[in-house]
Amino acid sequence: MLMFKALRNSRLPRSVLLLRFASSATTTSNCKYDYDLVVLGGGSGGLACAKEAVEYGAHVLCFDFVKPTPAGTKWGVGGTCVNVGCIPKKLMHQASLLGEAVHEAVAYGWNVNDQNIKPDWKKLVKSVQDHIKSVNWVTRVDLRDKKVEYVNSIGRFVDPHTIEYIQKQGERKQLTAKYVVVAVGGRPRYPSIPGATEFGITSDDIFSYEKEPGRTLVVGAGYVGLECACFLKGLGYDPTVMVRSIVLRGFDRQMSEFLAAMMLERGIRFLNTTIPLAVERRADGKLLVKYQNTTTKTDGSDVFDTVLWAIGRKGLTEDLNLGAAGVQTYNDKIIVDHTEATNVPHIFAVGDIIYGRPELTPVAILSGRLLARRLFAGSTQLMDYTDVATTVFTPLEYSCVGMSEEMAIEKMGAENIEVFHAYYKPTEFFIPQKSVRHCYLKAVAEVSGDQKILGLHYIGPVAGEVIQGFAAALKSGLTVKTLLNTVGIHPTTAEEFTRLSITKRSGRDPTPASCCS
Amino acid sequence: MSLTLWNSRFSVTLVRQQATMFMSSSTKTIAANSLHYTFNNNFQPQQHQIQNQQQRRYSTTIMKPINTALPDKGARRTSQSGNRNPGKTLPQGRNSLESSTSDSGINVPPFNHPHCDRQAMYQQPVRKVKPLRGNYDYDLVVIGGGSGGLSCAKEAVAHGARVACLDFVKPTPIGTKWGVGGTCVNVGCIPKKLMHQASLLGEAVHEAAAYGWNVDDKIKPDWNKLVSSVQNHIKSVNWVTRVDLRDKKVEYINGLGSFVDPHTLSAKLKSGDRTITAQTFVIAVGGRPRYPNIPGAVEYGITSDDLFSLDREPGKTLVVGAGYIGLECAGFLKGLGYEPTVMVRSIVLRGFDQQMANLVAASMEERGIPFLRKTVPLSVEKQSDGRLLVKYENTETGEIDSDVFDTVLWAIGRKGLVEDLNLHNAGVLTHKDKIQVDCEETTNVPHIYAVGDIIYGKPELTPVAVLAGRLLARRLYADSDLRMDYADVATTVFTPLEYACVGLSEEDAVKTYGAEEIEVFHGYYKPTEFFIPQKSVRYCYVKAVAQRSGEQRVYGLHYLGPVAGEVIQGFAAALKSGLTIPTLMNTVGIHPTTAEEFTRLSITKRSGLDPTPASCCS
Numbered sequence A: 001m002l003m004f005k006a007l008r009n010s011r012l013p014r015s016v017l018l019l020r021f022a023s024s025a026t027t028t029s030n031c032k033y034d035y036d037l038v039v040l041g042g043g044s045g046g047l048a049c050a051k052e053a054v055e056y057g058a059h060v061l062c063f064d065f066v067k068p069t070p071a072g073t074k075w076g077v078g079g080t081c082v083n084v085g086c087i088p089k090k091l092m093h094q095a096s097l098l099g100e101a102v103h104e105a106v107a108y109g110w111n112v113n114d115q116n117i118k119p120d121w122k123k124l125v126k127s128v129q130d131h132i133k134s135v136n137w138v139t140r141v142d143l144r145d146k147k148v149e150y151v152n153s154i155g156r157f158v159d160p161h162t163i164e165y166i167q168k169q170g171e172r173k174q175l176t177a178k179y180v181v182v183a184v185g186g187r188p189r190y191p192s193i194p195g196a197t198e199f200g201i202t203s204d205d206i207f208s209y210e211k212e213p214g215r216t217l218v219v220g221a222g223y224v225g226l227e228c229a230c231f232l233k234g235l236g237y238d239p240t241v242m243v244r245s246i247v248l249r250g251f252d253r254q255m256s257e258f259l260a261a262m263m264l265e266r267g268i269r270f271l272n273t274t275i276p277l278a279v280e281r282r283a284d285g286k287l288l289v290k291y292q293n294t295t296t297k298t299d300g301s302d303v304f305d306t307v308l309w310a311i312g313r314k315g316l317t318e319d320l321n322l323g324a325a326g327v328q329t330y331n332d333k334i335i336v337d338h339t340e341a342t343n344v345p346h347i348f349a350v351g352d353i354i355y356g357r358p359e360l361t362p363v364a365i366l367s368g369r370l371l372a373r374r375l376f377a378g379s380t381q382l383m384d385y386t387d388v389a390t391t392v393f394t395p396l397e398y399s400c401v402g403m404s405e406e407m408a409i410e411k412m413g414a415e416n417i418e419v420f421h422a423y424y425k426p427t428e429f430f431i432p433q434k435s436v437r438h439c440y441l442k443a444v445a446e447v448s449g450d451q452k453i454l455g456l457h458y459i460g461p462v463a464g465e466v467i468q469g470f471a472a473a474l475k476s477g478l479t480v481k482t483l484l485n486t487v488g489i490h491p492t493t494a495e496e497f498t499r500l501s502i503t504k505r506s507g508r509d510p511t512p513a514s515c516c517s
Numbered sequence B: 001m002s003l004t005l006w007n008s009r010f011s012v013t014l015v016r017q018q019a020t021m022f023m024s025s026s027t028k029t030i031a032a033n034s035l036h037y038t039f040n041n042n043f044q045p046q047q048h049q050i051q052n053q054q055q056r057r058y059s060t061t062i063m064k065p066i067n068t069a070l071p072d073k074g075a076r077r078t079s080q081s082g083n084r085n086p087g088k089t090l091p092q093g094r095n096s097l098e099s100s101t102s103d104s105g106i107n108v109p110p111f112n113h114p115h116c117d118r119q120a121m122y123q124q125p126v127r128k129v130k131p132l133r134g135n136y137d138y139d140l141v142v143i144g145g146g147s148g149g150l151s152c153a154k155e156a157v158a159h160g161a162r163v164a165c166l167d168f169v170k171p172t173p174i175g176t177k178w179g180v181g182g183t184c185v186n187v188g189c190i191p192k193k194l195m196h197q198a199s200l201l202g203e204a205v206h207e208a209a210a211y212g213w214n215v216d217d218k219i220k221p222d223w224n225k226l227v228s229s230v231q232n233h234i235k236s237v238n239w240v241t242r243v244d245l246r247d248k249k250v251e252y253i254n255g256l257g258s259f260v261d262p263h264t265l266s267a268k269l270k271s272g273d274r275t276i277t278a279q280t281f282v283i284a285v286g287g288r289p290r291y292p293n294i295p296g297a298v299e300y301g302i303t304s305d306d307l308f309s310l311d312r313e314p315g316k317t318l319v320v321g322a323g324y325i326g327l328e329c330a331g332f333l334k335g336l337g338y339e340p341t342v343m344v345r346s347i348v349l350r351g352f353d354q355q356m357a358n359l360v361a362a363s364m365e366e367r368g369i370p371f372l373r374k375t376v377p378l379s380v381e382k383q384s385d386g387r388l389l390v391k392y393e394n395t396e397t398g399e400i401d402s403d404v405f406d407t408v409l410w411a412i413g414r415k416g417l418v419e420d421l422n423l424h425n426a427g428v429l430t431h432k433d434k435i436q437v438d439c440e441e442t443t444n445v446p447h448i449y450a451v452g453d454i455i456y457g458k459p460e461l462t463p464v465a466v467l468a469g470r471l472l473a474r475r476l477y478a479d480s481d482l483r484m485d486y487a488d489v490a491t492t493v494f495t496p497l498e499y500a501c502v503g504l505s506e507e508d509a510v511k512t513y514g515a516e517e518i519e520v521f522h523g524y525y526k527p528t529e530f531f532i533p534q535k536s537v538r539y540c541y542v543k544a545v546a547q548r549s550g551e552q553r554v555y556g557l558h559y560l561g562p563v564a565g566e567v568i569q570g571f572a573a574a575l576k577s578g579l580t581i582p583t584l585m586n587t588v589g590i591h592p593t594t595a596e597e598f599t600r601l602s603i604t605k606r607s608g609l610d611p612t613p614a615s616c617c618s
Helices: A002-009 A014-027 A044-055 A079-084 A086-107 A121-145 A223-234 A253-265 A361-376 A405-412 A463-475 A480-485 A494-499 B003-022 B024-035 B045-059 B073-080 B118-123 B147-158 B182-187 B189-210 B223-247 B324-335 B354-366 B462-477 B506-513 B564-576 B581-586 B595-600
Strands: A035-040 A060-063 A149-151 A156-159 A162-166 A172-182 A186-188 A215-219 A238-242 A269-271 A274-281 A287-293 A299-304 A306-309 A313-315 A347-349 A390-392 A397-402 A417-423 A440-446 A453-460 B138-143 B163-166 B251-253 B256-261 B264-269 B272-283 B287-289 B316-320 B339-343 B375-382 B388-394 B400-405 B407-410 B414-416 B448-450 B491-493 B498-503 B518-524 B541-547 B554-561
Touching: A035 A044, A035 A361, A044 A060, A044 A079, A044 A121, A044 A172, A044 A361, A079 A086, A079 A121, A086 A121, A086 A223, A086 B189, A121 A149, A172 A361, A215 A223, A215 A299, A223 A238, A223 A253, A223 A390, A238 A274, A253 A269, A253 A397, A253 A405, A253 A440, A253 A453, A287 A306, A390 A463, A397 A463, A405 A417, A405 A440, A405 A453, A440 A480, A440 A494, A453 A463, A463 A494, A463 B564, A463 B581, A463 B595, A480 A494, A480 B564, A494 B564, B138 B147, B138 B462, B147 B163, B147 B182, B147 B223, B147 B272, B147 B462, B163 B272, B182 B189, B182 B223, B189 B223, B189 B324, B223 B251, B272 B462, B316 B324, B316 B400, B324 B339, B324 B354, B324 B491, B339 B375, B354 B498, B354 B506, B354 B541, B354 B554, B388 B407, B491 B564, B498 B564, B506 B518, B506 B541, B506 B554, B541 B581, B541 B595, B554 B564, B554 B595, B564 B595, B581 B595
Parallel strands: A035 A060, A035 A172, A060 A149, A172 A347, A215 A238, A215 A306, A238 A269, B138 B163, B138 B272, B163 B251, B272 B448, B316 B339, B316 B407
Antiparallel strands: A156 A162, A162 A172, A186 A313, A274 A287, A287 A299, A390 A397, A397 A453, A417 A440, A440 A453, B256 B264, B264 B272, B287 B414, B375 B388, B388 B400, B491 B498, B498 B554, B518 B541, B541 B554
16 A cells, blocks of 8 residues: 555655655644545535545545425536536537538538437437446446445535534434545526426536427526537527626626627527516417516517526525534635635535635546645645636637636726737638538736746647647746747647737737638 | 638638738737747756656657758858859859768767757757848749648748748559649548548437437448539639639749759740759658559549548449548548448557557447458459459468558558659759657758658648748748747547547656656546437546656647547647646536547556546546
């Protein structure tokens, strides 16, 4: 075992290695509590933290429980990402892209009949759910292998070190822990209007929805709403997006508007500055949605097969009885310091439950893992929440890392930043004559010196794959000088970043002239 | 080719090009400012040594006494004063006529080329060629209208030079020819990527069925339709290129150029010969595929120059050669439903990381592409039924065997097109069929430069040629002192499962630093999208080759999987920015992507631990 550890550790700098051994000797010696660590929530962050803690000899228990949605949907261990988030979303997105690919295949000469192709929703849902169940299973096995104790129940604080839960048989049980990590995540909100909970569904339901969504009203234009609307459109359904104020709040405005325009071009309808008023079920089973345009103050209504709320997510602090532990909350979230500690020093939080941090799986995983290393391996490394790359999986995907243009202007002043931008034409788009109108990228940089890059933004195919490496580059101090000196890979779309030369300030047209010279 | 198609696709571009042209004077300053390069002083002395060694890898070839380190000032002054006397511009003390085969009989002294040392390189002053409007027809004549030549020509014009560009395509033995733009556009990256895409889309149709689409996935491609789509796209690019040259006032001469003397070129045009003089020349003629020296090779075989416009289905195809061109062709032929066989003389993907190369080959074998290893072709004969009988020999066992194919494709390498240039008339030395240049792309003759595939010992890649050509023009005509940095150039092999890399291969890292000084992190991974269609994940693999101690600088990154080029490009920028392992591991992934696997690397080869992934999202 020691040998195994030494081998594992060989990848780390020597200083860290020494610290690890020094501390792992001290952690498990504390017998005052039942567990060294109790993790509340078996999602990405909680599991990563639990597994990492066990690696360093800690005695760990992890609670996980999923309350069914109003429509009755429930799922297994692994949290939002695996069950009702990134994974099914990406698979539905892929299904929708593959439908597009069939049409493209025809343009490239394949003798496939692409007239009236339709997806089999049930087959798709089953495939997606089967994959999720296999991941659930792998996760369970992984926890067993790594000796993380798993309890399928909700843990509630009794006092700062004591957690109470109800066993399967209905019996109440208590246990104590030296450290507690709250990683309960969040769930979609419902609006408080008549019929919202009774007739509407959320992203928690859509990926296992047993009937075809049909004509769907997606309420909310955050990334969850846009992604759902887009894959529904790609799968041949008829989504409408209802936008209260702006699309993709928090993202770069220009890119967000581009994305909305791209969706419009693909035939997705938008109800702008509109809020829902009520949902009623008609005799034929369809849903009558009444809404109001907040600009014109005009009321309207329309009939849909499905209404999907994507108006935001709330943290699941309610059931934790945090008051008993003295943990302060902020709205439905928990405020933590730079060490992920709450106001109670031995209680931490990671993942979507934290207030004001990016709600992303890899963020939760890394911060959970780093926290475990600090608690049980003497590490001092903190989670760096800056320059986290993210991707919106719309048909033309949008990916970004670092600052939006607005944020850069706000922080540095408009005169101190330079924005390089360009439209581009993916080589593969020509033959099927796909629209290149919204293929666009930009780099936000400092105006002087080596022109350190503050943010990169990309709309186009496989955006996540494109931006990931640049995220590592940004962390390594990428400058415009270096970027323009990086030789492109031809023909890719990612190479367009190395070809950026036109600044917004110059006023020149950022449309490409030539292809390969 | 219908004009409406052109109109719909390119009219907007044209209008915008015009607009761009009028603004082009402002480009100059911006581009020059943004590109003004100062050497990154962040390197500690220790790293600087490493840098040296790394550079050396790229420049082992430039060890000959090329006396271009100092420009011939006398000659330049002569030309400045407008007294054109080509004879006097020859490098001193050299008989230009003896030198077309340069490596024979020259004593090679130790030569510390500036390019070996990045810092020294940037400290050297850049030679300036300022005298425009001299007593020559042109300030600059670019020989070769491919990626490198065109970018150089266009950039030079943007900075006020009078430029002509010669371009001529000799037909292949079976008569294939093409328009302006060079290899990449016509018979290289572009048609290759489109055929690759076509083959991936065939796969996508099957995947679509797995995802629930009601498509009939018993499908076949229409080769002729594909070829005509690809060729239409190429012709439209040719056309855009021509318009671009006209707009930018680069004189385009569709003729084969050969040197008469160091400042004079004779161009064979359709209308007869034309003599052209210029102050400066850039040779950017590129290369063409080789044919093996065996009976029937030229008569019956084709190359990548022919494949993308072949007027019949390739059918059962023997691809001879396992470089990236051979593997890519075999890959898309298989994807399109034909039956390729790859004949490998020694190893696959020479020059690439061999572990990755073998994984690429294995992934192709898994898809049903047979490899004839350690085998060389002996002859090609045409049978009475029109099919081709290929005899070949296993070089290990000496066994001779034969098989019948519909198509034989030579992908055994490419040669530089120096032959027709009469380079000895200009005094330019060659090395085999290539031209050696120094760190400023100067040949041994100070006013003659070379960029692109014709250069000896540099990566033969379009973006390398484009950037080198552009930077050269800026140094010549725009007071720039930025040189091309050929280190850490990322590249991608577009096999069905793509392979991309940047920086050092594991072998090169071991060779350069010693096995004890490097750490290799690696991992197999499972792309989320592969599960539902049950695609094989056996060869989805990433590795990072890094410094073992200290700051753990990343030397090389290797990735085998979907959209490899898109994945590696950003990491290439990261490598140039000094990426380290701690930084890589602290980079938050984008979930679910395959690129994020780089941020999840944790298992070293040294540990002996299983690099197979256990979990997905935690």
